[in-house]
Amino acid sequence: MGTIREVMHKKIRTISLLDMPAWLYQAESLPNRNFITNSEKELIDLVRKYGEFSKADLVAFTDYSRTKITSCIQSLLNKKILITNNITEYSGGRRSKTFSLNGNLGLVAGVDIGATSIDLAIADFSGKSLVRFSEPATVKDGPIKILGRACSLLEKMLKENDLSPEKMNGIGIGVPGPVDFSVGTLVSPPIMPGWDRYPIIQTVQQWFPSANVVVDNDVNVMALGEINQGAGKGVDNLIFVKIGTGIGAGIICEGNIYRGSSGCAGDIGHISVDKSGPLCHCGNRGCLEALAGGPAIAERALMAAQAGKSPILMRYYEMNGQVLHTEDVGDAAREGDAVAIEVIRESGQYIGDVLASLVNFYNPEMIVIGGGVRNLGNLLLSSIRQTVLNRSTSLATRDLHIVFSETGPDAGVVGAVNLAMDYIFTLSEGSADPTGE
Numbered sequence: 001m002g003t004i005r006e007v008m009h010k011k012i013r014t015i016s017l018l019d020m021p022a023w024l025y026q027a028e029s030l031p032n033r034n035f036i037t038n039s040e041k042e043l044i045d046l047v048r049k050y051g052e053f054s055k056a057d058l059v060a061f062t063d064y065s066r067t068k069i070t071s072c073i074q075s076l077l078n079k080k081i082l083i084t085n086n087i088t089e090y091s092g093g094r095r096s097k098t099f100s101l102n103g104n105l106g107l108v109a110g111v112d113i114g115a116t117s118i119d120l121a122i123a124d125f126s127g128k129s130l131v132r133f134s135e136p137a138t139v140k141d142g143p144i145k146i147l148g149r150a151c152s153l154l155e156k157m158l159k160e161n162d163l164s165p166e167k168m169n170g171i172g173i174g175v176p177g178p179v180d181f182s183v184g185t186l187v188s189p190p191i192m193p194g195w196d197r198y199p200i201i202q203t204v205q206q207w208f209p210s211a212n213v214v215v216d217n218d219v220n221v222m223a224l225g226e227i228n229q230g231a232g233k234g235v236d237n238l239i240f241v242k243i244g245t246g247i248g249a250g251i252i253c254e255g256n257i258y259r260g261s262s263g264c265a266g267d268i269g270h271i272s273v274d275k276s277g278p279l280c281h282c283g284n285r286g287c288l289e290a291l292a293g294g295p296a297i298a299e300r301a302l303m304a305a306q307a308g309k310s311p312i313l314m315r316y317y318e319m320n321g322q323v324l325h326t327e328d329v330g331d332a333a334r335e336g337d338a339v340a341i342e343v344i345r346e347s348g349q350y351i352g353d354v355l356a357s358l359v360n361f362y363n364p365e366m367i368v369i370g371g372g373v374r375n376l377g378n379l380l381l382s383s384i385r386q387t388v389l390n391r392s393t394s395l396a397t398r399d400l401h402i403v404f405s406e407t408g409p410d411a412g413v414v415g416a417v418n419l420a421m422d423y424i425f426t427l428s429e430g431s432a433d434p435t436g437e
């Protein structure tokens with residue numbers, strides 16, 4: 001895993017060279033902007049990820065001099081972005097002050113729009129979650145209804161918790177389809193009629209005019225949540241794999257999301273696994289998604305059950321009113337059902353095959369597995385691990401960790417809050433510092 005020092009270098013590089021999305025320029029004109037320099041951003045990111053810091057920590061974890069750190073801290077204190085905490089610790093016989101983000105500076109919201117749900121969270125400026133809410137929703141109902149619902153729920157959550165809408169400075173939104181990040185719109189999303197190029201940012205800003213709105217693909221958002229608040233903290237090169245109804249990957253490259261040239265990097269669900277396999281909704285045969293996505297797992301299990309091979313699965317099927325869910329396969333496996341165990345093991349192999357190729361190609365430090373099939377448990381994880389280890393080069397797997405997501409069902413909202421926080425501070429123009437180091 002990268003040291004904090006390495007993480008920080010990556011951050012600097014990204015922020016200064018990142019292609020600024022069009023909406024970010026507009027964001028500068030929004031109310032309540034907090035302008036910062038590159039090195040201030042670097043300190044903020046460090047505090048965001050690792051919590052409180054003393055001046056000595058910041059000197060130790062960066063390449064900046066004490067003088068430089070002192071001036072950055074003073075500037076951030078003046079801007080009320082950092083606050084000084086009560087002195088509680090002794091360091092080398094002296095009491096040392098610690099600094100953390102000023103939670104009261106404003107509010108950020110995370111919105112995770114799923115195929116069948118809306119998940120929302122409101123956090124303070126330190127990223128601490130204040131309110132959380134979820135409800136079922138159908139993304140096929142279209143953007144007007146879904147975004148309207150999400151915004152009115154946010155308004156209600158603010159009101160019920162005595163939080164001011166004017167303090168809402170950032171809203172991160174994850175959506176289940178390919179996103180053109182430069183303008184924040186979906187592009188031909190397969191499961192979302194009406195959403196193609198719909199102006200999500202402008203719609204949400206009509207409700208929250210002071211908020212900088214950022215939209216990204218849900219898997220990218222989850223990956224972001226994982227490196228900021230989950231298993232991937234401090235990891236520079238990571239792949240987050242979401243396995244649910246569909247399968248997709250969020251790629252973290254040198255500490256940042258890698259989106260590719262048109263924003264659809266990581267669409268691993270349609271990598272071919274078996275050319276004579278089942279037909280996929282994309283029109284091809286034997287895609288990973290068609291073999292190892294949640295519905296595919298349930299269907300293979302159901303076929304075996306209907307062929308009389310598994311009374312346990314058949315019992316779940318009858319109990320549900322002639323439906324078999326992916327979770328039932330996990331439950332049956334836990335009861336020791338041989339068919340369910342085999343179906344899960346086989347799915348792990350399909351996923352592992354694809355991940356092994358990604359590991360050979362990309363050499364990540366960590367693969368995080370998240371999404372609905374997480375509840376298939378360690379059986380799935382160990383099958384994936386085994387296949388990746390068998391099929392990747394030993395150098396690539398020497399330090400590779402394959403783990404379940406730590407943010408779990410909150411991955412989407414946690415990630416969306418972090419997406420908003422990534423863009424909540426505006427880098428002042430030519431933000432190289434005058435004291436330059």
Ligand SMILES: [Zn+2]
Nearest residue numbers: 270280282287
């Ligand atoms: Zn496909």
